[in-house]
Amino acid sequence: MNHTAIARSWVEHANGHRDFPLQNLPLGIFSRPGQAPRCGVAIGDAILDLEAVLAAGLFDGAAKAAVEATVGGALNAFFALGRTARVTLRERLLALLGEGSEHQDALKAALYPASECQLHLPARIGDYTDFYVGIEHAKNVGKLFRPDNPLLPNYKYVPIGYHGRASTIRPSGTDVRRPKGQTLPAGQTEPSFGPCARLDYELELGIWIGQGNEMGQSIAVGDAAEHVAGYCLLNDWSARDIQAWEYQPLGPFLSKSFITSVSPWVVTAEALEPFRCAQPARPEGDPQPLSYLLDKRDQAGGAFDIELEVLLLTARMREQNLPAHRLTLSNTRSMYWTVAQMVAHHSVNGCQLQPGDLFGSGTLSGAAAGSFGSLLEITEGGKHPVQLASGEVRKFLEDGDEIILRARCVSDGVASIGFGECRGTIVAAN
């Protein structure tokens, strides 16, 4: 698992790279102009073409079988192989890309500048589930509706989630078309139809499911980590005005399904291992989780310490060459439930999870100003606009605005890694 900060790659630009040093090795699906999508590994500012490395004969045994499972433009079959296959491939890649590798010449021919490649979704997403485990977000949003009682009675017992739309999940860089829909203007009793006027982002951690379960079976919380292949950033774009009018009684629908953006690189469970931490102690008076959600190992190391950031770049800021404005600086430690608890809960009724399924964590806001993961929270529903260096203000997103999600993992004695970016620019409604 070689995460030590001193391990270096012969790919020089990888050493000290913000996101993709040797210690990360995230997997994704990329293509070069005119070529079919295939599996690659991000290393510094480059992408290593695993099919080319396979063709060069540099994989054998279990690592070869793992790479063969990536062929075809989607990682579902590779995810289905589980942890051992990922670990085997990782160890082989550490050897191939590490300093002193014997195969540098052959590998250089399989290494392309990332800027010349297009990134795709890493897997065919069978089902997408969006959770709501960011307790500060739940409190912030709850306060807007119920100032004295922001959290509903089930929140501290149930890892709340709902089914999302899989067909409109897109990789970073895909434009976000402003949706149209029904809204109930303030003070009116009849709805109007038109473009969303309260378009928002939501900062989330994405979770890629690895091995699944049969329908009717459950995944125990102690086994759940084995069913997660990796992680990404996820922007759960939200039309707040459409959401407010449509969501009773069956939950959000068209207010979310117009697009969901993900960062294209799958940061593996193994790469994130050094950034695990104990689940934060539940505040005094909070109930203990029910037993099917409780596992000592998960409590001791099932949470993550990942710094999350959201930046806004408006069209005018781009014209004026202004730097992006930071809207959010947050952390995955604000998750009230671990990923293992989410997996165990999702399957406890016998629901089948499948390789390539995607979970969103729910919006990961912190408790303090500056750490809120959506404009709904930052502006308190539009009451307190954000001031930008360009002289503009924002209550919600306007056409031309770009939202950039980033994540960074830092821990003593190991190299820092990142997730790459999850970007999206708002374009006008049709």
Next chain:
Amino acid sequence: MNHTAIARSWVEHANGHRDFPLQNLPLGIFSRPGQAPRCGVAIGDAILDLEAVLAAGLFDGAAKAAVEATVGGALNAFFALGRTARVTLRERLLALLGEGSEHQDALKAALYPASECQLHLPARIGDYTDFYVGIEHAKNVGKLFRPDNPLLPNYKYVPIGYHGRASTIRPSGTDVRRPKGQTLPAGQTEPSFGPCARLDYELELGIWIGQGNEMGQSIAVGDAAEHVAGYCLLNDWSARDIQAWEYQPLGPFLSKSFITSVSPWVVTAEALEPFRCAQPARPEGDPQPLSYLLDKRDQAGGAFDIELEVLLLTARMREQNLPAHRLTLSNTRSMYWTVAQMVAHHSVNGCQLQPGDLFGSGTLSGAAAGSFGSLLEITEGGKHPVQLASGEVRKFLEDGDEIILRARCVSDGVASIGFGECRGTIVAAN
């Protein structure tokens, strides 16, 4: 479209068949022992193997292309071809299977007793959306929570729907494992964990999407009928006790995702054409639909007159050779919104629909006793148990109970057709 009642098939058991006379010709995916799943057409008590007919050289031109698109064990590519391909195939099948067909000998070799075949899901379901357009159901359920104000303010403006779980949709005949989950027992403030004690069925119409749309585009209500390939029966099995505790604020989740059953035959939009009817006039005082949901042709003929039935057969009733007990006799005329309105609404925000997506209508209850589409409504949440001829009573479903959904279309001057059955038997929790 030859629906006339006098059109007969040389397949004698098809003539006057309850579900599958010559006028129906539904498509499905079946297999015989040891063979790969393939596309078939139900005719009487038999299944015509379309790949075998193709191999015999009995399709050419557009009909041949249509059948070729069915190869591979799923109808998605065929659905993507749209209405013209379905109509062309239907006309060829009417000629091949109608009285006077020249190819009876060759076709007989491709005709298998349905009892010897296994039926599969007809398509790979990308996304599944469950609507809530049965207004009597919405009123009945609303009354349990809000006696004076059963319908929420958005109901008569918004075709309410939510995303469902695609991975656990199964064909008729698949056992229904009783789910486990969290529930809040009456009078308690802390939840318990265990097997669902309030297991229910929901009678719904299923809608198979044909041609899709690009993300960011919408399907106009006047074009929406062109995007529907066909219909089935759908049982949205529901764990009422889990649902009551989990559903706030994001909607039903594990209370629905353990399994959803569908009848395996796709009754095509063309076969249902004679059973279309005008959308029932909205009651005095109801608002008109917003313009994106309004189309004169849809109002004139976008609804369906399909009789729906639910039967219950308990283990003891089977032992005693008692006939199944009819729980529900209902009709699709109780839909407040048409299928075209559901399609237009779903895509109005730019959400991408894809061939093989599935919609559920929502529970289709009538207004009168005897027509309620779930036990929650029939027993008023368990207050008034159903009495059975076996001496048993039912508030909700017990292990060993089988639920059977049926549908029948009857109209003057055309042959009646049916949907086949959607069956499921409850088995004990793990």
